[in-house]
Amino acid sequence: MSVAEQTFPSSWRRPPFIKNPLLRWSIIIGAAIYLALAFGTMDVNWQRAAEGLPRGQRFIAAFFPPNFSDNLGVMWDGIFESIWMAIISTIAGIALSIPIGLGAARNLAPKWVYLLNRSIIGGSRTFPEVILAIFAVKLFGFGPFAGFIALSIGTIGFYAKLLAEDIENMSASQAEAIKATGAGWFQWINYAIQPQVMPRMIGLSVYRLDINFRESAVVGIVGGGGIGATLNTAFERYEFDTAAAILLIIIGIVMVLEYTSGFLRKYVQ
Amino acid sequence: MPRIDSTNGPVWKRRTTKQQWAIWAGWLVALAITAFAWQRISEKTIWFFVQDAPRQAADIGSRMIPPKFSYMSKLWAPIWDTLNIATLGTVIALVIAVPVAFAAARNTTPHPIVRTIAIFIIVASRSVNSLIWALMLVFIFGPGVLAGTIAIGLRSIGFCAKLLYEGIEEIDHTQVEAIEATGASGPQKMVFGIVPQVLPTFAGIGVFRWDINIRESTILGLVGAGGIGLELNGSINTLAWTQVSMILLVILLTVVVSEWVSAKVRGAII
Amino acid sequence: MLRLEGLKKRYKTGDEALKGVDLEIPDGQVIALIGPSGAGKSTLIRCVNRLVEPTGGKAFLGDIELTNLSSSKLRKARSRMGMIFQEYALVERLTVMENVLSGRLGYVGFWSSFFRRFPAKDVQEAYRLLDRVGLMHMADKRADELSGGQRQRVGICRALIQNPDLLLIDEPTASLDPKTSRQIMRLINELCQERGLAAIINIHDVLLAQMFSQRVVGLKLGEIVYDGKPDGLTPDVLTEIYGEEDWEATIEKVDDENELESEA
Numbered sequence: 001m002s003v004a005e006q007t008f009p010s011s012w013r014r015p016p017f018i019k020n021p022l023l024r025w026s027i028i029i030g031a032a033i034y035l036a037l038a039f040g041t042m043d044v045n046w047q048r049a050a051e052g053l054p055r056g057q058r059f060i061a062a063f064f065p066p067n068f069s070d071n072l073g074v075m076w077d078g079i080f081e082s083i084w085m086a087i088i089s090t091i092a093g094i095a096l097s098i099p100i101g102l103g104a105a106r107n108l109a110p111k112w113v114y115l116l117n118r119s120i121i122g123g124s125r126t127f128p129e130v131i132l133a134i135f136a137v138k139l140f141g142f143g144p145f146a147g148f149i150a151l152s153i154g155t156i157g158f159y160a161k162l163l164a165e166d167i168e169n170m171s172a173s174q175a176e177a178i179k180a181t182g183a184g185w186f187q188w189i190n191y192a193i194q195p196q197v198m199p200r201m202i203g204l205s206v207y208r209l210d211i212n213f214r215e216s217a218v219v220g221i222v223g224g225g226g227i228g229a230t231l232n233t234a235f236e237r238y239e240f241d242t243a244a245a246i247l248l249i250i251i252g253i254v255m256v257l258e259y260t261s262g263f264l265r266k267y268v269q
Numbered sequence: 270m271p272r273i274d275s276t277n278g279p280v281w282k283r284r285t286t287k288q289q290w291a292i293w294a295g296w297l298v299a300l301a302i303t304a305f306a307w308q309r310i311s312e313k314t315i316w317f318f319v320q321d322a323p324r325q326a327a328d329i330g331s332r333m334i335p336p337k338f339s340y341m342s343k344l345w346a347p348i349w350d351t352l353n354i355a356t357l358g359t360v361i362a363l364v365i366a367v368p369v370a371f372a373a374a375r376n377t378t379p380h381p382i383v384r385t386i387a388i389f390i391i392v393a394s395r396s397v398n399s400l401i402w403a404l405m406l407v408f409i410f411g412p413g414v415l416a417g418t419i420a421i422g423l424r425s426i427g428f429c430a431k432l433l434y435e436g437i438e439e440i441d442h443t444q445v446e447a448i449e450a451t452g453a454s455g456p457q458k459m460v461f462g463i464v465p466q467v468l469p470t471f472a473g474i475g476v477f478r479w480d481i482n483i484r485e486s487t488i489l490g491l492v493g494a495g496g497i498g499l500e501l502n503g504s505i506n507t508l509a510w511t512q513v514s515m516i517l518l519v520i521l522l523t524v525v526v527s528e529w530v531s532a533k534v535r536g537a538i539i
Numbered sequence: 540m541l542r543l544e545g546l547k548k549r550y551k552t553g554d555e556a557l558k559g560v561d562l563e564i565p566d567g568q569v570i571a572l573i574g575p576s577g578a579g580k581s582t583l584i585r586c587v588n589r590l591v592e593p594t595g596g597k598a599f600l601g602d603i604e605l606t607n608l609s610s611s612k613l614r615k616a617r618s619r620m621g622m623i624f625q626e627y628a629l630v631e632r633l634t635v636m637e638n639v640l641s642g643r644l645g646y647v648g649f650w651s652s653f654f655r656r657f658p659a660k661d662v663q664e665a666y667r668l669l670d671r672v673g674l675m676h677m678a679d680k681r682a683d684e685l686s687g688g689q690r691q692r693v694g695i696c697r698a699l700i701q702n703p704d705l706l707l708i709d710e711p712t713a714s715l716d717p718k719t720s721r722q723i724m725r726l727i728n729e730l731c732q733e734r735g736l737a738a739i740i741n742i743h744d745v746l747l748a749q750m751f752s753q754r755v756v757g758l759k760l761g762e763i764v765y766d767g768k769p770d771g772l773t774p775d776v777l778t779e780i781y782g783e784e785d786w787e788a789t790i791e792k793v794d795d796e797n798e799l800e801s802e803a
């Protein structure tokens with residue numbers, strides 16, 4: 001034990017998160033300068049924005065009550081087109097993702113295959129579905145086919161990447177054990193890899209279906225068919241009550257899909 | 270694992286006959302839905318255009334090369350705007366997501382009704398794409414960066430709040446209990462027991478969403494909400510393909526850089 | 540002095556964890572609470588500071604009835620009872636110093652705790668306690684950088700800085716190796732004697748219970764089945780508490796410092 005009358009410091013400061021004071025202060029000052037510049041160059045037309053508030057009120061008021069009845073036929077056409085688009089592009093995207101994902105797993109593929117597949121994934125991940133859709137519309141004409149192509153490519157970027165990462169993270173000992181039995185390459189994939197990655201992948205495909213449905217609402221804005229086209233038309237015609245109804249339906253379907261995917265993932269695991 | 274006795278002794282099969290039939294039926298239903306969906310899509314497709322697509326692609330491709338590098342001088346401002354839309358939008362989203370997440374997490378929510386409202390906010394924000402938010406906000410605020418920033422913000426609230434409330438629900442409860450046992454008040458329990466546990470999650474979510482938002486903000490210009498998408502839209506509409514390829518190149522670089530930054534920052538936090 | 544009168548706890552699942560426990564602990568007495576898993580040891584000490592709400596009976600700390608306090612009075616009462624946990628329950632991402640100072644939360648206001656502006660004498664006391672348990676040099680380390688034994692020492696500091704009348708200690712050694720277990724138990728015992736503190740120590744290691752307490756209480760299925768001196772733990776008594784087993788070996792080992800069940 002220490003001396004009875006030893007004195008101890010009577011104040012304490014929490015050590016700062018970033019130890020180097022120079023770095024700490026330059027980060028703080030840098031962030032402050034950035035924010036100042038960002039707000040300074042935002043070039044907001046405040047007068048227009050202020051005018052926007054009563055406009056916004058009227059705009060929001062125009063949403064209520066949502067009008068489900070006037071354009072019912074068109075709305076359902078759009079919704080179903082979106083659903084079909086989402087299903088087909090999810091299936092096609094996943095079918096393409098499986099070979100690409102296997103090829104992009106570092107522990108399965110030779111170096112050049114790995115690099116090739118990684119660059120395919122990188123390429124399809126970089127551009128948002130909407131940009132892909134713009135080009136698909138240029139190539140394939142207006143309509144759901146263009147949307148289908150755009151969403152399928154988007155699905156590859158998402159699904160193949162996660163599949164590859166999952167394979168890279170799997171237990172190496174199980175894979176080794178199957179290999180040790182003298183299994184061929186396809187047997188090895190079937191017995192060692194598939195059981196390990198399957199549950200998560202099923203969950204992810206429902207999740208991607210959900211994403212594709214949501215995205216189908218936007219590819220329509222640039223001409224890719226589906227509910228997005230209907231929504232865009234509603235906005236252009238200032239039929240905000242119909243737009244509100246469409247948005248509510250989208251939210252409803254997304255909630256159902258989210259619930260289903262949660263349920264399915266629990267069931268599979 | 271069923272064992273089936275046959276005349277040649279027991280046979281092992283992976284599934285019982287009933288299970289096997291159920292699985293076949295499942296595949297059949299899936300196949301039928303796929304075929305039906307495909308039929309509905311192809312009905313609305315003009316196949317002439319699709320057949321023509323490779324030629325079109327080659328044509329547009331050749332017009333895009335080489336990218337018009339001199340166009341870069343006009344792109345700095347839109348890139349800066351895009352960056353700001355993503356960053357400020359993320360900041361707005363995080364500020365709003367924190368109370369929503371605490372209201373939505375089972376262990377911190379003040380009341381089940383509040384929780385339901387918070388969950389609804391999260392779902393509504395997540396269901397509506399930022400492009401649609403932007404479409405609506407352009408009607409209110411007029412075209413420009415402000416509408417884009419708010420659109421990104423609104424879209425990101427749900428994402429951030431969802432991940433954050435899941436993080437809050439997963440915290441170690443005994444640490445909170447220990448703080449409670451010292452006689453701490455509710456707010457003190459929050460500051461000492463809960464916040465330190467979710468702070469890294471919070472920072473990680475912010476950086477992760479910022480990376481996604483960079484990508485999303487490149488397209489907001491299509492509906493007039495500012496950023497580089499505005500230039501892209503203009504160039505496509507005027508068929509200035511060398512400008513289009515330049516813009517795509519710039520978007521590619523921006524996305525790669527932001528992904529790198531976000532990976533670095535996340536690595537430093539965790 | 541702590542007094543429990545017919546304390547009961549029935550969980551929502553219908554399990555009766557405590558079936559009316561009567562217990563009196565005078566000031567300065569260290570008691571060990573032993574019993575098999577599920578006997579209600581953890582529930583008992585959590586019912587005292589009401590981390591678990593008892594469903595019947597009364598608990599008194601001095602002349603304050605703990606069981607009917609309003610939430611603000613309960614906070615005040617909690618600040619007079621220090622608690623030490625099995626898995627240390629330090630807030631892992633806070634520094635050691637913040638963890639120790641968090642013991643003062645019942646005494647300081649929200650904003651001064653938010654900005655970590657604790658009164659000078661609290662900070663001095665925190666340093667003094669850290670020095671006492673040999674962790675002075677660790678004050679600015681984050682709690683998750685410490686070893687198990689070090690974390691438990693910080694946990695002890697956090698309980699003691701509350702300046703409590705009573706310590707509630709839940710399986711302090713369950714996550715520690717045998718040697719560290721003994722050091723921690725010895726430290727707790729010394730500190731209780733220095734300060735004349737009463738303590739309830741939940742422990743499932745009979746040996747440690749006998750070595751480091753003045754009184755042993757045996758709990759079985761929510762009822763007290765033994766209350767007496769440590770050396771009164773005969774094979775019959777242990778069979779009563781834990782069920783049939785060859786207890787002679789366990790009792791003989793009490794004198795043998797080095798052979799502890801590593802299970803502890």
